[in-house]
Amino acid sequence: MGVDTTEDKLNPDGEIVGERKLTLEELKEAIASQASNDLIFILPEAKRLPAGIRYWLQDLMADGLKLCLFAITNPSRDIFLETLEIELSPPSDRDIRERMRQEAQRLGISIDEKRLAKLQPLAGQNPTLARKVLRAEALGLNPENPEHKQYLDISPIAISGIMALSIVRFIGMGTGDRGLYIVGGCALIIGMMLKQLGRVRGSRRRLGQ
Structure with a gap:
């Protein structure tokens, strides 16, 4: 303007x-x-x-x-x-690999298709991470762990399923079935243990500390 x-x-x-x-x-x-x-x-x-x-x-x-x-x-x-909402589709694996090829060419490094196929999952569908992975490759750092979070965490579902088994504890109490009572009580305790263990986090220190 x-x-x-x-x-x-x-x-x-x-x-x-x-x-x-x-x-x-x-x-x-x-x-x-x-x-x-x-x-x-x-x-x-x-x-x-x-x-x-x-x-x-x-x-x-x-x-x-x-x-x-x-x-x-x-x-x-x-x-x-x-405003009208338009959802943009994320980049495909082919797009990410092409971005990685461009970054490799810009950095002046040679990378074959086999190595490219191994590095591509580390970036997921994020072009920024794709460039970052190639920069690490150029420095010889050999990144191995993916930095994206494109996965589904099913641990809450599993814990909820185990704790749902505690319902049979009350069924056992109502029917006088000791076996159901014991199984339901054990399921409840295991579910609570897994829930608490899921909150455990390692120490997170910043660089330089």
């Missing part, structure tokens, strides 16, 4: 003595004055915008300005309620 973020600073005699930065409100007015229907505002981190900016953009939308907002999830508030 070519909106100036500064303006001339004048002394009482009207002479230019320097520049001053526009205030936020003045910058908003400058942008709004040049906004038209043939412009599109692209905002990569729309969720991080302050509420005041979002409401200002909402007013510009009412005047016909087009917006393209990117967010991992739809907050379903203010300006997001007035």
Whole structure:
């Protein structure tokens, strides 16, 4: 758009003595004055915008300005309620491998298809991690553990299933069946033990400490 973020600073005699930065409100007015229907505002981190900016953009939308907002999830508030939601498909494995080939070419390293197939799962479907894995490969660090979290943690389901067996404890109490009572009690205790063990975390120290 070519909106100036500064303006001339004048002394009482009207002479230019320097520049001053526009205030936020003045910058908003400058942008709004040049906004038209043939412009599109692209905002990569729309969720991080302050509420005041979002409401200002909402007013510009009412005047016909087009917006393209990117967010991992739809907050379903203010300006997001007035936009159409389009879900973008994640990159495929082929796209990630192609990104890794480009990064290898940029770094000047030679990598064969076999090694590429071994490194690709470490990045999952994240192009940024794909570049990071190749940089580690170029340094000879040989990364082995994946850094992404594209998997389903079924441990809560397993623990809930074990604890659900404790129902038979009450059935055993009602029917007088000692076997059901013992099995249900053991299932309840095992489920509670697994739940507590799942909360165990190792020490997390920052680098340099």
